[in-house]
Amino acid sequence: MQQPSQPDNETRDKILHTAARLFLERGFAKTKVIDIARAAGITPATMYWHFESKGELLFEYLKANLEEFNARLEAAVSGVEDPVHRLRTIAIAHTAVQLNFRDQAKVVLNMTRASADLIAALPSDKTAEIEDLLRAYLNMVRQTVRLGIESNVFHTPDVNALTFAVVNMCETTPLWFKPEGALSVDEAAAANGEFAVRMATGRGDIT
The missing domain is CATH 1.10.10.60 (Homeodomain-like)
Known part of the structure; x- marks a missing residue:
């Protein structure tokens, strides 16, 4: 044929x-x-x-989903300059993507967290491209945290500690979220937005 x-x-x-x-x-x-x-x-x-190969399949899937994820997050924070509102927006948008696209998020998270598996599956140039896409989002969060520290509204001894606390909170939401549970996707995302701000400011009354 x-x-x-x-x-x-x-x-x-x-x-x-x-x-x-x-x-x-x-x-x-x-x-x-x-x-x-x-x-x-x-x-x-x-x-x-x-x-061409199973590895190319994995690469194309991860690349497409990470590019889409980064584009959604960039669109969400576009024009948001205030670090408090920016961090809240990042956490809300990240959580919403994780919950609205749970299957895709699980594949991306499983493969990118297991770096040894990723390195074994892909050639070094493809691994580097995936890592660059992951790093782009982390840098967005880091820059927001640094801006908050410079503006004296965030209080943390370490930029990376707060960055990964926020990222990990959003990424792991699908582990406890139940579609039939008490919270909707929007409510869970909003809650993570507030938690992120409270971690960064050390206060519970930021609006």
């Missing part, structure tokens, strides 16, 4: 999301190309028409 002259986006997206689901369920190393092809309802040859 002759392959199409150009890969179609619908099949490509289906392969990406199928692979991501299997990576989450089985782990990257235990997921085989044939498993992805079968689950996506295609042949291995069709999969290789779209992606």
Whole structure:
């Protein structure tokens, strides 16, 4: 059977999301190309028409999701100069993305937190590109924390400690959040926004 002259986006997206689901369920190393092809309802040859390797699949999935995440966060804080409101906005937006796109967030978090697995799965240049995307968001939070310290509204002995406290709080929200629970996504995100501000200011009455 002759392959199409150009890969179609619908099949490509289906392969990406199928692979991501299997990576989450089985782990990257235990997921085989044939498993992805079968689950996506295609042949291995069709999969290789779209992606050169399992590693490329992982890279493209992580890259697309991290670029989308960074774009959403940048849009959320655009024009927000006050460090208190900026930090609150970052925490709210980050939490909302984690909860509204839980499956994608879990795959990205699992693979990027396990740095040894990421290094084993990808060549060094691809690993560096993923790390740059992760670092871009961390730098956004760091810059906000530094601005708050310089403005004398944030009180912390260490910029990185507060940065990672806020980031980790938002990233791990899916571990306790229940869609059928007492809080909606918006309410959970707003709560994290307030917690971030309280950690940074040491006060509970910032509005």
